[in-house]
Amino acid sequence: MTTTIAEQEVALIDLLDRLLAGGVVIAGDITLAAADVDLVYVSLRALISSVATAEEREILPRLGSAL
Amino acid sequence: MSDELLWAYCVTDAGDPPPADVERVEAGGLAVLVNRVPREDFNEEALQRNLNDLPWLERVARAHEEVLERALSAGTIVPLRLCTLFDGVESVRRMLEEEGDGFRGALDLLTGREEWGVKVLLDPSKLREAARGDDDEPAAEGLGEGGAYLLRRRQERETRELAGSLARGVAEQVHSRLEEHALASVSRPPQNRELSGHEGEMVLNAAYLVEAERVPELRDLVSKLQTEHEPLGAHIELTGPWPPYNFLPEDAAAVG
Numbered sequence: 001m002t003t004t005i006a007e008q009e010v011a012l013i014d015l016l017d018r019l020l021a022g023g024v025v026i027a028g029d030i031t032l033a034a035a036d037v038d039l040v041y042v043s044l045r046a047l048i049s050s051v052a053t054a055e056e057r058e059i060l061p062r063l064g065s066a067l
Numbered sequence: 068m069s070d071e072l073l074w075a076y077c078v079t080d081a082g083d084p085p086p087a088d089v090e091r092v093e094a095g096g097l098a099v100l101v102n103r104v105p106r107e108d109f110n111e112e113a114l115q116r117n118l119n120d121l122p123w124l125e126r127v128a129r130a131h132e133e134v135l136e137r138a139l140s141a142g143t144i145v146p147l148r149l150c151t152l153f154d155g156v157e158s159v160r161r162m163l164e165e166e167g168d169g170f171r172g173a174l175d176l177l178t179g180r181e182e183w184g185v186k187v188l189l190d191p192s193k194l195r196e197a198a199r200g201d202d203d204e205p206a207a208e209g210l211g212e213g214g215a216y217l218l219r220r221r222q223e224r225e226t227r228e229l230a231g232s233l234a235r236g237v238a239e240q241v242h243s244r245l246e247e248h249a250l251a252s253v254s255r256p257p258q259n260r261e262l263s264g265h266e267g268e269m270v271l272n273a274a275y276l277v278e279a280e281r282v283p284e285l286r287d288l289v290s291k292l293q294t295e296h297e298p299l300g301a302h303i304e305l306t307g308p309w310p311p312y313n314f315l316p317e318d319a320a321a322v323g
Contacts, residue, residue: 012125
């Protein structure tokens with residue numbers, strides 16, 4: 001196996017681009033449905049300024065394994 | 068009711084070694100990777116709120132991706148959409164039994180194949196320069212002030228249109244060359260600059276499914292294409308291998 005994306009610095013936007021639109025949607029007891037994705041995207045726009053600020057202050061946590 | 072929910076990451080073959088710190092639920096030779104999360108933070112109502120809290124979303128998204136990547140380095144995976152949550156082991160197992168054929172088919176299709184992302188960025192000033200060409204100052208003599216103004220306006224519009232078509236041309240050429248190396252491709256809208264903070268003009272944002280053994284060829288092609296479009300300040304970004312978010316067969320992606 002080649003090096004995975006994990007060894008590169010992944011931009012949040014690249015991740016959300018995939019995570020919110022991709023992946024199999026199945027009947028979990030709770031599943032983030034398409035409508036909710038739109039909701040997230042809409043609010044993301046509103047949050048842009050806070051992202052920039054948060055990144056400057058380095059308060060966005062870089063999580064390891066556990067959720 | 069338990070105060071925990073099971074967060075599901077992806078489906079794998081039950082024979083693949085499981086990543087550390089992740090539980091597995093198995094049925095019919097397949098496995099779902101799961102972790103326990105507090106119900107109070109992940110019930111539907113809490114999710115509506117938490118998903119709109121960007122630091123929360125980032126934490127959850129990165130944690131999800133991190134598990135998928137570790138699983139991907141151990142075998143083939145079918146990623147599940149963010150926030151696929153189950154009430155307990157039994158409901159995960161039931162889902163796996165019901166959707167088993169679709170997942171098996173998807174795993175077979177994805178074995179030995181990788182998703183790679185490609186973004187093409189061009190330098191807007193170089194694009195304008197190329198569009199303006201050599202004859203950028205045609206004679207405005209004898210036109211008077213109003214005529215010269217209108218001429219300038221027309222030239223600016225033509226330059227803008229030409230720059231746009233040059234950009235589209237590069238995007239199409241790069242995409243079709245990459246497609247020759249890929250089994251499938253997905254072209255996505257350029258990213259929002261405010262969110263991505265990218266510099267330059269994003270003219271292509273696409274994903275390609277390639278045979279793992281052809282990845283070195285893909286790398287070579289990308290650097291060749293970047294050199295080819297150097298005059299327009301091209302920067303071609305290749306990322307991967309990603310969990311195959313964009314290449315899941317329709318029947319495996321059906322909403323149950």
